[in-house]
Amino acid sequence: MSDGGVATRPATEVVGVELGTRRYDIVIGSGALEELGPRLGELAPGGRVMIVTDENVARCHLERLERALAGHVALAPSVIVPPGESSKCFGELQRVVEEMLDAMLERGDLVVALGGGVVGDLAGFAAAILRRGVRYVQVPTSLLAQVDSSVGGKTGIDTRHGKNLVGAFHQPALVVADTSLLDTLSPREFRAGYAEVVKYGLIDAASFFEWLEGSWREIFAGGPAREQAIAASCRAKSRIVASDERESGQRALLNLGHTFGHALEAATGFSQRLVHGEGVAIGMVLAFGYSVRLGLCKPADESRVRAHLEAVGLPTDLAHIEGDIGDAESLIDHIMQDKKVERGSLTFILARGIGHAFIARNVDAGDVREYLAERLSAR
Amino acid sequence: MSDGGVATRPATEVVGVELGTRRYDIVIGSGALEELGPRLGELAPGGRVMIVTDENVARCHLERLERALAGHVALAPSVIVPPGESSKCFGELQRVVEEMLDAMLERGDLVVALGGGVVGDLAGFAAAILRRGVRYVQVPTSLLAQVDSSVGGKTGIDTRHGKNLVGAFHQPALVVADTSLLDTLSPREFRAGYAEVVKYGLIDAASFFEWLEGSWREIFAGGPAREQAIAASCRAKSRIVASDERESGQRALLNLGHTFGHALEAATGFSQRLVHGEGVAIGMVLAFGYSVRLGLCKPADESRVRAHLEAVGLPTDLAHIEGDIGDAESLIDHIMQDKKVERGSLTFILARGIGHAFIARNVDAGDVREYLAERLSAR
Ligand SMILES: NC(=O)c1ccc[n+]([C@@H]2O[C@H](COP(=O)([O-])OP(=O)(O)OC[C@H]3O[C@@H](n4cnc5c(N)ncnc54)[C@H](O)[C@@H]3O)[C@@H](O)[C@H]2O)c1
Ligand SMILES: NC(=O)c1ccc[n+]([C@@H]2O[C@H](COP(=O)([O-])OP(=O)(O)OC[C@H]3O[C@@H](n4cnc5c(N)ncnc54)[C@H](O)[C@@H]3O)[C@@H](O)[C@H]2O)c1
Ligand SMILES: [Zn+2]
Ligand SMILES: [Zn+2]
Numbered sequence: 001m002s003d004g005g006v007a008t009r010p011a012t013e014v015v016g017v018e019l020g021t022r023r024y025d026i027v028i029g030s031g032a033l034e035e036l037g038p039r040l041g042e043l044a045p046g047g048r049v050m051i052v053t054d055e056n057v058a059r060c061h062l063e064r065l066e067r068a069l070a071g072h073v074a075l076a077p078s079v080i081v082p083p084g085e086s087s088k089c090f091g092e093l094q095r096v097v098e099e100m101l102d103a104m105l106e107r108g109d110l111v112v113a114l115g116g117g118v119v120g121d122l123a124g125f126a127a128a129i130l131r132r133g134v135r136y137v138q139v140p141t142s143l144l145a146q147v148d149s150s151v152g153g154k155t156g157i158d159t160r161h162g163k164n165l166v167g168a169f170h171q172p173a174l175v176v177a178d179t180s181l182l183d184t185l186s187p188r189e190f191r192a193g194y195a196e197v198v199k200y201g202l203i204d205a206a207s208f209f210e211w212l213e214g215s216w217r218e219i220f221a222g223g224p225a226r227e228q229a230i231a232a233s234c235r236a237k238s239r240i241v242a243s244d245e246r247e248s249g250q251r252a253l254l255n256l257g258h259t260f261g262h263a264l265e266a267a268t269g270f271s272q273r274l275v276h277g278e279g280v281a282i283g284m285v286l287a288f289g290y291s292v293r294l295g296l297c298k299p300a301d302e303s304r305v306r307a308h309l310e311a312v313g314l315p316t317d318l319a320h321i322e323g324d325i326g327d328a329e330s331l332i333d334h335i336m337q338d339k340k341v342e343r344g345s346l347t348f349i350l351a352r353g354i355g356h357a358f359i360a361r362n363v364d365a366g367d368v369r370e371y372l373a374e375r376l377s378a379r
Numbered sequence: 380m381s382d383g384g385v386a387t388r389p390a391t392e393v394v395g396v397e398l399g400t401r402r403y404d405i406v407i408g409s410g411a412l413e414e415l416g417p418r419l420g421e422l423a424p425g426g427r428v429m430i431v432t433d434e435n436v437a438r439c440h441l442e443r444l445e446r447a448l449a450g451h452v453a454l455a456p457s458v459i460v461p462p463g464e465s466s467k468c469f470g471e472l473q474r475v476v477e478e479m480l481d482a483m484l485e486r487g488d489l490v491v492a493l494g495g496g497v498v499g500d501l502a503g504f505a506a507a508i509l510r511r512g513v514r515y516v517q518v519p520t521s522l523l524a525q526v527d528s529s530v531g532g533k534t535g536i537d538t539r540h541g542k543n544l545v546g547a548f549h550q551p552a553l554v555v556a557d558t559s560l561l562d563t564l565s566p567r568e569f570r571a572g573y574a575e576v577v578k579y580g581l582i583d584a585a586s587f588f589e590w591l592e593g594s595w596r597e598i599f600a601g602g603p604a605r606e607q608a609i610a611a612s613c614r615a616k617s618r619i620v621a622s623d624e625r626e627s628g629q630r631a632l633l634n635l636g637h638t639f640g641h642a643l644e645a646a647t648g649f650s651q652r653l654v655h656g657e658g659v660a661i662g663m664v665l666a667f668g669y670s671v672r673l674g675l676c677k678p679a680d681e682s683r684v685r686a687h688l689e690a691v692g693l694p695t696d697l698a699h700i701e702g703d704i705g706d707a708e709s710l711i712d713h714i715m716q717d718k719k720v721e722r723g724s725l726t727f728i729l730a731r732g733i734g735h736a737f738i739a740r741n742v743d744a745g746d747v748r749e750y751l752a753e754r755l756s757a758r
Contacts, residue, residue, distance in 0.1 A: 090469065090472075090473045093469075094469045097538070097545055098538060098539070098540070101538055101540040101541075101544055102540075104715075128547070129508070129535075129545050129546060129547060130544070130545060131544060131545075131546075132533070132535065132546045132547055132548055133547075133548070154511070156508075156511065159476070159477060159480055160477070161477070161480040161481070162480075165480055165509070165510060166476055166508050166509060166510075167508060167510075167511045168507070168508060168511055168512075168547065169511055169512070336483075
């Protein structure tokens with residue numbers, strides 16, 4: 001990447017997600033949005049495009065996106081949903097799908113999901129079921145969405161039983177991660193997304209984790225390290241997704257910290273008390289802690305994970321969650337309803353150390369309950 | 380098939396739907412239901428099964444199915460939806476999915492759709508999106524479902540914009556068509572399903588159509604010809620689906636009579652004024668009539684199609700629909716919203732004769748409107 005003063009568009013990096021006939025590019029870089037018009041024109045010559053976004057993102061970036069697309073594709077009226085996890089519901093799904101039908105979106109047209117993971121999951125799912133499948137493009141605007149949710153084709157909504165229990169595998173046709181969009185993201189949301197960046201290091205890239213320990217200030221401040229971290233995360237996710245599109249094996253590693261994390265999100269009612277990445281941060285520490293308890297992992301590794309997440313300002317302990325989160329029994333109930341539960345036995349992602357995560361099947365629910373009870377009493 | 384007096388279970392016929400890793404069997408025959416228990420046990424060893432059905436079918440056959448499954452699989456409480464097209468909606472979809480989650484159905488479990496096309500489309504779609512995809516088994520109970528909707532993996536619901544506009548491709552793991560279930564079907568519904576049987580002859584099997592002209596009385600009365608007709612229809616559908624699972628080409632032939640038919644169903648509010656197969660019957664005559672108008676097809680072929688459908692008691696003309704169906708303009712509007720419309724140009728299935736249907740693209744909407752106006756004025 002050049003730091004020179006020449007007034008050309010900054011270089012973008014392209015990562016391929018190799019899924020045969022469903023392969024697609026992830027375009028990463030500051031200003032990547034300006035490439036979107038021509039690329040959509042190529043994807044859907046003569047086609048129409050409908051942008052789905054949320055109120056916050058619309059305020060900051062919708063006009064810029066509409067300008068970038070003007071002249072390249074015909075735009076249907078944009079659909080704007082309320083911000084937050086609560087939009088991932090049947091009601092909003094129906095509304096978005098019906099607005100697509102009102103606009104007479106056809107099979108050859110495109111949906112553009114402009115927003116964080118909520119918009120990506122909702123709009124992607126709506127595209128998946130509209131006319132049994134319309135293509136969509138992810139334009140992630142949160143750090144979490146740029147490094148995680150926009151890549152891999154998992155789409156869906158929540159129900160009162162839990163998160164992401166209803167959905168489809170539907171790969172995007174293109175992902176464009178313009179890092180300049182992150183400038184308007186709140187520090188809290190940026191930190192939450194950073195938890196997923198750390199996750200890739202913890203799964204199988206100890207040296208990336210080490211690099212993060214040294215580079216996080218630069219990543220949070222913006223600049224080349226930020227884009228490097230995002231590109232490295234996309235490469236990591238892309239590799240795992242390409243090897244296991246439907247999560248029948250290794251892809252489950254991406255759930256590190258998520259089984260505990262989802263239970264905590266459920267326990268806090270999917271509210272602003274705990275956003276997704278924060279739940280994942282605590283969940284990853286819990287997963288390392290439980291691995292230590294089972295004698296699989298050195299206590300020093302748990303401490304190092306905790307220390308790094310704490311350094312950037314993420315919560316790392318049940319005690320960091322304000323208000324009531326119920327008892328160990330109710331947390332286990334949330335875990336049992338999670339879709340990673342098969343035939344009543346628990347599957348967790350545990351670790352033998354930093355960069356050495358693995359899928360542990362047949363984890364004893366009773367023992368996990370006891371572990372959670374201990375952690376709760378230390379609260 | 381043996382007519383002998385030996386008290387063994389009647390022979391069933393098995394038709395394979397060859398879709399590689401998604402291949403499955405269609406088991407056809409009187410008493411085939413009794414094979415279901417062992418087969419489900421094999422599909423989901425130790426798994427759980429949830430039956431979805433409608434009130435009419437539940438009254439006639441639910442107990443028998445539950446008895447047939449007892450001892451082979453664990454049954455979750457059955458879900459019963461109101462009968463009729465209006466159950467193919469977001470509200471019922473959400474209810475069915477949430478009942479599945481209440482019952483803690485997991486990825487390895489099975490959904491059984493016991494009913495006509497409505498139950499099959501709705502339960503199949505619910506299975507498609509539950510936890511991003513759970514397997515399901517079709518147990519079709521209407522003639523239409525046995526010869527058409529249960530095979531091929533198209534699932535979905537309607538919206539106020541039209542039929543089947545929201546859905547998924549999700550192949551069943553097995554189809555069991557027990558012809559004895561048809562004994563409780565009303566004559567009107569049997570006739571409606573018969574329209575789809577005739578369709579296979581009209582598409583590419585003139586000799587099958589000829590056989591139907593001679594055998595329809597026996598088919599309606601029950602007996603070997605009925606099972607032969609159902610098996611032949613399943614073979615026809617299976618062959619087309621295997622060659623074009625996602626309807627990017629030849630599968631569209633199955634829409635013969637359906638573009639007109641759907642418009643008529645929409646014009647009658649998807650009510651009992653016109654059931655699906657009746658719309659298809661009129662639609663097929665309209666498609667042949669329009670082919671004649673374009674000079675593609677002999678008038679004698681149109682008459683022969685009309686005569687056969689009339690002989691069995693199906694409606695064949697707009698004049699046979701009671702009450703208001705709007706004008707040509709509003710019928711064309713319904714057609715334009717249909718999902719087979721691409722980039723504003725109309726695609727129809729037309730015919731060069733009986734057994735010689737083909738996909739006609741770029742059909743002129745104005746000319747179709749005029750044709751419909753003429754047919755309406757003859758009403
Ligand atoms: N599909 C997947 O593979 C996958 C993976 C991980 C997470 N997820 C899902 O992602 C969701 C969480 O994503 P998220 O953290 O992005 O949440 P989000 O979409 O709710 O975004 C967080 C908040 O930031 C705002 N925001 C987003 N971008 C902004 C910007 N550039 N400027 C100003 N405000 C902005 C949003 O309006 C929202 O209020 C969860 O629902 C989770 O289940 C999905
Ligand atoms: N998925 C596909 O490929 C496909 C293909 C064709 C049609 N379809 C869909 O199928 C639906 C029409 O199917 P249908 O005609 O079976 O409608 P249906 O499911 O509504 O059944 C018709 C009526 O017969 C009753 N019934 C069904 N089986 C019975 C039995 N054995 N005894 C007594 N009553 C019984 C039902 O309760 C209902 O009242 C439409 O929604 C259509 O869109 C789907
Ligand atoms: Zn996550
Ligand atoms: Zn049909």
